[in-house]
Amino acid sequence: MTTPLAQAMSESALGLLRALTPGQHAAATGPFNTPDHREWTYYSGPRAGLALADMSAHQRDLALALLDTGCSAAGAKTARAIIELDAITRGAAEEGHYWIRVLGSPHPRNPWAWRINGHHLAVHTTVVGALISSTPLFFGAKPAHITHGPHAGLRTLHREEDMARALLHTFDGTQRDTAIIGLPPEDIITRADPLADPTKVPIGLSYAGMNSTQQEQLRDLVSLYLGRAPQPVADRVWQDAHDHDLTAATFAWAGSDQPGQGHYYAVRAPTFLLEYDNTQQGANHIHSVWRSFRGDWGADLLAQHFEAHHRRSNS
Secondary structure, three states: OOOHHHHHHHHHHHHHHHOOOHHHHHHHEEOOOOOOOOOOOOOOOOOOOEEHHHOOHHHHHHHHHHHHHOOOHHHHHHHHHHHHHHHHHHOHHHOOOEEEEEEOOOOOOOOEEEEEEEOOEEEEEEEEOOEEEOOOEEEEEOOOEOOOOOOOOOEOOHHHHHHHHHHHHOOOHHHHHHHEOOOOOOOOOOOOOOOOOHHHOOOOEEHHHOOHHHHHHHHHHHHHHHOOOOHHHHHHHHHHHHHHOHHHOEEEEEEOOOOOOOEEEEEEOOOEEEEEEEOOOOOOOEEEEEEEOOOHHHHHHHHHHHHHHHHHHOO
């Protein structure tokens, strides 16, 4: 059983792999159960996989086409903007510091995964039959706002910043006392942990403690993060969140409520977490992530798959 999205991912991954030389293919692939499957980072530096810098222009186009299948149209536009921003920062001669890796065989019968990972971008996709997981999903930007030069005025991840601050500014004094939890951390709290621990993250103001307009703004903020994923994935996760999570969600803010000053926020719910931090380089350096407590790396989908497979094997 498959879906148009899962089929498109499979075809895109296979098209890329067919275009690689034997050496490139070996670098770009690995077994699904590789021991470092859940190791990742959003900092600079090499990763396992094949670097875009080591591809031909045609191969790079195929890799970015695979990236597009793992995001919504808006998410893909932002992901490509992050790659372009890194090239602007490093200089065109230094672009391509992103690595692609395919784990397992891109076939509907088997669970498989792929990732594109590099400085300030980490797209992790797990495909289990017709279902797809898109977390951990990390977007970052440095600088988040270019203030001079030929790209002056360019802002990356501005909605993540502006929407959360707009919500904060609607809170009355009592709400602010609950939502604002002190000084901001120097980075997202979960960092690149293989599994996100919700107990590390502040709670803040509850959904029930907000009025209906504020609740709608919080829903819009959650939708912005979930909307980075392909539409079928976002719709499934959003429905699950709407049915079970949103009324138990909380919003916490740390630091200044003014632009240009260090700040952090988190939306914490029973099954998912959104984290955002902008404290480095004069509060012009954004890290943001969507984590699933039960679905990172497709863990929930894999559990369903192996449970169903076990039942068939014993029937």
